[in-house]
Amino acid sequence: MKxxxxxxxxxxxxxxxxxxxxxxxxxxxTTVGNQTAASHHEEEAPTYLKAVRLINLPNGDCAFEYGKLxxxxxxxxxxxxxxxxxxxxEKVAHPAPRMQYVVTLKxxxxxxxxxxxxxxxxxxxxxxxxxxxxxxxxxxxxxxxxWDRLYIPIPAGADDHFIADKK
Numbered sequence: 001m002k003x004x005x006x007x008x009x010x011x012x013x014x015x016x017x018x019x020x021x022x023x024x025x026x027x028x029x030t031t032v033g034n035q036t037a038a039s040h041h042e043e044e045a046p047t048y049l050k051a052v053r054l055i056n057l058p059n060g061d062c063a064f065e066y067g068k069l070x071x072x073x074x075x076x077x078x079x080x081x082x083x084x085x086x087x088x089x090e091k092v093a094h095p096a097p098r099m100q101y102v103v104t105l106k107x108x109x110x111x112x113x114x115x116x117x118x119x120x121x122x123x124x125x126x127x128x129x130x131x132x133x134x135x136x137x138x139x140x141x142x143x144x145x146x147w148d149r150l151y152i153p154i155p156a157g158a159d160d161h162f163i164a165d166k167k
Contacts, residue, residue, distance in 0.1 A: 047071045052119050053128040053162050054096065054111075060134030061114035062095070067164040069126055075101075075161055080152040086141075095136035096129035099154040107147035111139045128162050
């Protein structure tokens, strides 16, 4: 029994080593004879997630802009938290407590900014909340009575990676 266990562990370690070595070599160059060939994958066209960004205007009002976030881009984050409950302060106009991404997992909401303009947030659209001063925004649930979401704070000074739609 001990020999089988040892053999199984050895086999697993060999596979892991081979896999790591293979992954490392995927972008390596190979020399065959006098020719050097680069082993690489074709570049994929970027893909995006739909996003809406809340911003502050110089007069303290809140506005929004439509845009997108590129996928496969690493964004700095040190923590995140989930919430399902709706707190009382969220039912009245309020600024975002910090710059953050809000990822809706369940729920459909209509957000309203200072001038009365509205937009919809639902799963598949990331909210980039950057209206940390002034009058802020309000929102109402459109479907059901539950909003499941993740809050991912954006570190101070970090790029939000938001790409605004062309107007």
